[in-house]
Structures are given as C-alpha cells and as structure tokens.
Amino acid sequence: MNQPSTPNPRRSLLLLAAAATLAPLGLAHADNYPSKPVTLIVPWPAGGSTDRHLRALSELASKHLGQQIIIDNKPGGGGTLGPGTMALTAKPDGYTIAQFPLGMLRIPHMQKTQWDPLKDFTFIIGVSGYTFGFTVRADSPYKSFNDYIEAARKAPGQLNYGSTGTGSSPHLLMEELAGNAKVQLTHVPFKGNADLQQALLGGHVMAQSDASGWDKFVDGGQMRLLVTFGEERTKRWPNVPTAKELGYGIVATSPYGLVGPKGMDPAVVKALHDAYKKAMDDPKHIELLEQLNQAMWYRNGEDYRKWAVETYAKDKQLIERLGLAAK
Incomplete structure (x- = not known):
C-alpha cells in the first residue's frame, strides 16, 4: 500500500517563488501605488480656463x-x-495621465x-465640459435665435457666423x-477667441458660436x-433658452476627462478615479466650475469609454457630411 507523500518544504518554496515571478507585474505594482508623484499632461497653454480647472482639481485630488x-x-x-504622445511613449503604470479633449475623437x-x-487609451474618469453659446452684437436686428434662423431660411448662405476654427466644437455644432x-x-473661421470677439464687436461677422469667452461682453x-x-x-443666464428646448436637437458641451495609456492595471485606474471623483465633489471645485461657466460631467471609466465609442462614430458621419474627412 502506497504511503501518502509528505510535503517537500523546499519544493513548496520553489513553487511559491515561481508563482510570484509569473504574477502580473501590474497587480504587484498596484499594491503600493502611488509611490511617487503623478504627471497630468494638459494639452493647452498655461493660464487658460482648462489649465486653470485641471490644475485646481488635481491639487484637490492629490490630497x-x-x-x-x-x-x-x-x-x-x-x-x-x-x-497622443503619451499614448505612444508613456508606460501604463499610472504615473503619466492626460486630459482627453473632444478633438481626440x-x-x-x-x-x-x-x-x-x-484602442490606445485607458479611460479613467469624465470630468467637465464647456458652455457654448451663440451671440450677436447688442444692436443686431436678431432679437432671438429663431429670428436669426428664419432670416437664414429666407436668404440661404447670406447670413454668416464666426467660430474659433474649422472642425472646432463651436463650428461643428452649428x-x-x-x-x-x-x-x-x-x-467664418478665426484663429482664436480674442480675434473672434473683436470681429463681432467690429461688425465683421453677424454672429459668433463659441465657448463662454463672450461672457463679459454679454x-x-x-x-x-x-x-x-x-x-x-x-x-448665470437663466433667461436664455437652450437649442434643445427650441427644438433644434443639439446638445454640445465638448466634454473632457482623464485617460492613461492602454493596458493600465484596474486597481491603479480605480485609485486615480476615486481621488479625482472626491476632488470633483469638493465645494472648492464646484465653486470653480461656476466661475468658469462649466458644468460637472462625471462618468466612470466604463461609461466614459462607451460615450467615446458612440461619439467617435457620430462625429465621423458629421465630419464626412461637412467634407472635412481625410482623403
């Protein structure tokens, strides 16, 4: 009769060592994440509204x-x-993340x-969007948006508007x-917000579609x-209707959030998500959003990715229709 084999202590230790070696590196790494500072790439110049927003939000999240x-x-x-550079060069270890503006789609x-x-990004959290509006000069004959559209209907192609560039959100939504x-x-495309405001005030365009850089002029x-x-x-402007309630079927806020390179460990993603979610709910952040005329746009990583997939497909159709698609 065979005797039951007794455990071999040395063999057990070797098996444990092998298992540790074969364990996913990301999971082992997640245990002590973060062990050093995290870099957030903001793809805009310092001092702008997006930079100001993400700088303050990240300060809260770091705590x-x-x-x-x-x-x-x-x-x-x-x-x-x-x-784009982050996706191609950064390690998916959670120490380099970036804002993901709508232009990426x-x-x-x-x-x-x-x-x-x-395919090349890990979606972490949806954060905010912009307030877009359509303005005319105070002495314009168009007292309402419907006035402007009705005038355009009577004179096809004769009414113009400016935006901050071909393919920009203010252009595509219009x-x-x-x-x-x-x-x-x-x-009529312009290089930037300042040029556009001056063109409208100077009477060079009839109207403008833009994010809320017009707020002080309004x-x-x-x-x-x-x-x-x-x-x-x-x-801030509760008497002004939305395009949706006027029946035009457009809602546009150009939402943005935070992403990392593809292949990030879910535990690391959760750590970043949770820190930024708590920061988003902080009264200081909510107050800043009101100052910037921006709304909260929270999405968890999964919902943010679903939104990106849908938006990517939708915007492809729009860009093709406008003749802006790559040849």
Missing part, C-alpha cells in the same frame, strides 16, 4: 491620492499632441494619426444645427446671448 499631481502643459495639434477622421483614440434646421449658413451689454447648447439652461 486623496497621497502623492503630488504635477501639471505638464503640452499644447499643440488642437489639444491632441499631448495625449475628431482629428483622426480629418487626418492620419499614429494613435487610435479608442453645422449640425443648420442641417437639422435645413438652413444654409456661411462659416454681462457688459455689448453682446446679446441668443442660445446656449447645454442639457439645461445656465445658472
């Missing part, structure tokens, strides 16, 4: 994460250079990129709206805000 979050400004490529339809906006309203508008009485493009009316 919950237990490590400093360092802001690295890498502007260029319409906000795509920073996150549009530029690949308009030109070839070395990165894929869906083109989509014009398609829904079955009117033809003439788009509050100061030089411009009239005809419509905003959020889900609901803004707290």
Whole structure:
C-alpha cells in the first residue's frame, strides 16, 4: 500500500517563488501605488480656463491620492499632441495621465494619426465640459435665435457666423444645427477667441458660436446671448433658452476627462478615479466650475469609454457630411 507523500518544504518554496515571478507585474505594482508623484499632461497653454480647472482639481485630488499631481502643459495639434504622445511613449503604470479633449475623437477622421483614440487609451474618469453659446452684437436686428434662423431660411448662405476654427466644437455644432434646421449658413473661421470677439464687436461677422469667452461682453451689454447648447439652461443666464428646448436637437458641451495609456492595471485606474471623483465633489471645485461657466460631467471609466465609442462614430458621419474627412 502506497504511503501518502509528505510535503517537500523546499519544493513548496520553489513553487511559491515561481508563482510570484509569473504574477502580473501590474497587480504587484498596484499594491503600493502611488509611490511617487503623478504627471497630468494638459494639452493647452498655461493660464487658460482648462489649465486653470485641471490644475485646481488635481491639487484637490492629490490630497486623496497621497502623492503630488504635477501639471505638464503640452499644447499643440488642437489639444491632441499631448495625449497622443503619451499614448505612444508613456508606460501604463499610472504615473503619466492626460486630459482627453473632444478633438481626440475628431482629428483622426480629418487626418492620419499614429494613435487610435479608442484602442490606445485607458479611460479613467469624465470630468467637465464647456458652455457654448451663440451671440450677436447688442444692436443686431436678431432679437432671438429663431429670428436669426428664419432670416437664414429666407436668404440661404447670406447670413454668416464666426467660430474659433474649422472642425472646432463651436463650428461643428452649428453645422449640425443648420442641417437639422435645413438652413444654409456661411462659416467664418478665426484663429482664436480674442480675434473672434473683436470681429463681432467690429461688425465683421453677424454672429459668433463659441465657448463662454463672450461672457463679459454679454454681462457688459455689448453682446446679446441668443442660445446656449447645454442639457439645461445656465445658472448665470437663466433667461436664455437652450437649442434643445427650441427644438433644434443639439446638445454640445465638448466634454473632457482623464485617460492613461492602454493596458493600465484596474486597481491603479480605480485609485486615480476615486481621488479625482472626491476632488470633483469638493465645494472648492464646484465653486470653480461656476466661475468658469462649466458644468460637472462625471462618468466612470466604463461609461466614459462607451460615450467615446458612440461619439467617435457620430462625429465621423458629421465630419464626412461637412467634407472635412481625410482623403
């Protein structure tokens, strides 16, 4: 009769060592994450509204994460250079993350990129979006947005508006709206917000579609805000209707969030998500959003990725219709 084998202590230790060697490196790493500062790439110049927002939010998040979050400004490529470079060069260890502006889901339809906006990123958290609005000069004959659209219907192509560039959110939302309203508008692109404001004030364009850089001119009485493009009316301009409630079927806030390179450990993603979620709920952050005329746009990583997949497909159709697609 065979005797039951007795455990071999040396063999057991070897098996344990082998198992540890074969264990996923990411899971082992997650146990002590973060053990050093985290870098957040902001793909815009320092001092702008997005930089100001993410800098303050990251300062709050660092307290919950237990490590400093360092802001690295890498502007260029319409906000795509920073996150695109991260996707190609950074390790997926949670120590380099980036803002993911909406342009990341549009530029690949308009030109070839070395990165894929869906396959090459780990989606961490959705954070906020912008308040877009359509303004005219205070002495404009158009007292309401419907006045402007009706005038365009009577004179196809003769009414114009300016935006901060071809393919930008303010441009594409107006083109989509014009398609829904079955009117033809003439788009005038500008290099930036300051040029656009001066062009409208100087009477060089009839109207403008832009994020809330017009706020001081509206509050100061030089411009009239005809419509905003959020889900609901803004707290700051509660008398101004949304495009949605006027029946134009457009909601646009150009949402953004935070991403890392593909292949990040889920435990590391959760640590970053939880720290930023707590920071988002902080009264200091909520107060800052009100100052910036921005709304909260919280999405967990899974929901943020689902939104990105849907938006990527939707914007492809829009860009093709407008003739902006890569040849």
